[in-house]
Amino acid sequence: MWKPDRHSRQPLYEQIADHIEQRIAYGEFPPGSLLPSERKLAAELGVNRSTVIMAFDELRATGIVERRTGSGTRVSTTKWEIAPKHTPNWKRYAQGGQFLPNLPFMRKIREALTRDPSLIDFASGELAADLAPINEIAALMSEHRYTSYLGYDNPQGYIPLRQALVSYLAEHRNIRATEASILVTSGSQQSLYLITQCLLSPGDAVAIEDPSYCYSLPMFQSAGLRLFRLPVDPYGVHPEDVRALYKKHRIKMVFTNPNFHNPTGTVLAAERRKQLLEAASELALPIVEDDPFSLTAYEGTPPSPLKSMDEIGSVLYIGSFSKIAASGLRIGWMVAPREIAERLADARQQMDFGLSVIPQQVAAQFLSSSYFAPHLKRLRMQLLFKRDLLVEALNKELPDLIRFAVPSGGLHLWCKLVPEIHDGRLLEEGIRRGVVFVPGSVYGSDSGFVRFTFARARTEDIPAGVAKFAEALRAAIGG
């Protein structure tokens, strides 16, 4: 990002005016479009708002931009158009389209993090840089040559990676799969997207957990699905609810995240797993099992996936590297009957022509390397440490104002706020104090819950982050 040069002899506001004029001339802001607000630009450029106002005044004086009270500053349409020419109404195009924009809270959080990367981040559901196997992957990349082939990939994914995944699934997840039943994706998100786009039709009813990560994804609404809820209690969802929803709404698919459920951290109880699979087989109902977290189990043996008990093939299994290694590799996978894997691969070809071979080669090497097991061990220890730090800080700062169950795996802690609180207000108070987290309503919950991700923040920032959150909560109660 460009920043004004504080050592230059040209005044800051003039530098800024020149910079904005260039961005307009280069087409970033076409004639008629709205410029960012003075406040936003000031934050982006690291200057006082008054400096931006002076820059805008300068631009207005030359007729490059116009200001109408209450509607912000716009690029002038007269100055930039000699003849009566019309730029497309890009704003209307941006608002159109069948694919829905992200939820306002999610955009707010992302904008806050972009504006100020020093915010303590309890919101992003990913690993901190020091939890990812950066050195291991760098070592592998320097040991191997990766570019023997740089053409389009096999539609279902790079074959050696699928072979490595067959071994990984057998060894770590007790899942028997074949190369042809694996589809490599760019992550769980793409797996879910392909399922909602290609196996379901607008108007289809599906069951998702309540709360659920899926509610945070407008992709489910964009696909025109009717969503029905399976409440999650401390032992997970009730298989009876699946039967009831089938009876009432003829649901066509069940989406579940049985191990260290996002956001609640719940593990589906053994008896319910059996019953859930029985219900699925009785109703010929597909279950989509999202299993990104199970290998993070801090202690003991990680819980088995439903898929490992799936004798008749009811389960589409989704896995990913993002929460157990590195989200930046963009590597996930699905295990599915061959005709489903082929159908989704075919559709993905049309959407993006498949994945880059380089990260797939890296992932295959990493899975088969002697680095993988020690990395997992270290990850689990470090997550446990971070979880304990968060729990301790929450108990210290907010002993009476929150309630939570301590998760035994995953990246998140789900908190019930005792006082009645307005979600949006709380987030704003948090951002103002330098901390972000995800309001529970994003996951379909009523107001009054918060998801804390403890994996992403630097360990040393966790206590300070909780202190800031506690301040924000008290301010939101007071207000």
Next chain:
Amino acid sequence: MWKPDRHSRQPLYEQIADHIEQRIAYGEFPPGSLLPSERKLAAELGVNRSTVIMAFDELRATGIVERRTGSGTRVSTTKWEIAPKHTPNWKRYAQGGQFLPNLPFMRKIREALTRDPSLIDFASGELAADLAPINEIAALMSEHRYTSYLGYDNPQGYIPLRQALVSYLAEHRNIRATEASILVTSGSQQSLYLITQCLLSPGDAVAIEDPSYCYSLPMFQSAGLRLFRLPVDPYGVHPEDVRALYKKHRIKMVFTNPNFHNPTGTVLAAERRKQLLEAASELALPIVEDDPFSLTAYEGTPPSPLKSMDEIGSVLYIGSFSKIAASGLRIGWMVAPREIAERLADARQQMDFGLSVIPQQVAAQFLSSSYFAPHLKRLRMQLLFKRDLLVEALNKELPDLIRFAVPSGGLHLWCKLVPEIHDGRLLEEGIRRGVVFVPGSVYGSDSGFVRFTFARARTEDIPAGVAKFAEALRAAIGG
């Protein structure tokens, strides 16, 4: 892919029966699903069809599979289900979904290439391995450390790559862009997908060229768009046709590939460019300019993009590495007004959570490196050589049966077949003789055209490939 062991003492058919049983047990073929045909399996495993028939007999004897005349061999539902259990009807799920499957010809070509990689490939629109900068990229990857960060990427793409693209666009394409107006995508395909999904709504009318690469993409139909044609003559599309379509159908967008048009190789004439931009500005109509080929111009200065003349911001510009460097990197880009770039980035986050940082780092390094310009020079020379070889072979083998214009850039040669021919029949005859190409109807043309890609086949295979095509054509005429 598993192959039977010809040196084993176990008979081939038994090995195959065991192998299929394992694939069934592992869920690749759930109870009730159809196994691949005997012919297909025989090709896949490299054995005679009679061997596969013996393996199927073996499986049938144990009740693992069942055969009904005329409907192939299915996995038994009784053997694998102890209780009355029901596997989901995966076939119905695979056929459902709003996203359409690929065109039959495209699937047929892909299947043929998967079955027999020794086919001479005039169909895949990509560079041969020896045209890609494999050594250069391997050198860059060994010089640099790529994994300082492995988290989720910036939604619009890795910032140093966007900076490198700003310089690249200024230097090579005469396009002035800013970092914030660039969206890094996984290629032109993803750029088009995002535009059709996010900026247009079902029922919207759009104009595409005739013939056009876009017709080969069911994504346009999947998005529910109404497609109207702009016939391409030797000078490209007629701007008057754009006005007429706007008047009649209120088209909301124009898709064009003005430089070395796919499939015809046409370059839009200078005067028509001006008129097209005038029409766009008069009608406030957005133009999507797909520009993957222009830097392949075999001789002289590559043609400029429309975007370089776009004073008022009518053009969404799409570029890619796939046809000028390596398709396997999966790196493309769009230049768009900021609000459009942000909207598409937001949607892409929901579809796949963005791109891997590793290929983006590689691409940024490559663009800024001293390897880039010499690579382009070499690529252009080699494409010219391959084109000449193809033209010479076609003139020699089929002097009276085909007509074509010799392209001066791009990867393709577009052929009119003089005799009346059935597209599908011709393709089948070609596959039988060991050559694939794309029937023109895939691009929306009437029967009787063929697209030859000369960039993909090995240089030494081009004459033999044309000889095989000539045989196929004569057979198809005879038939």
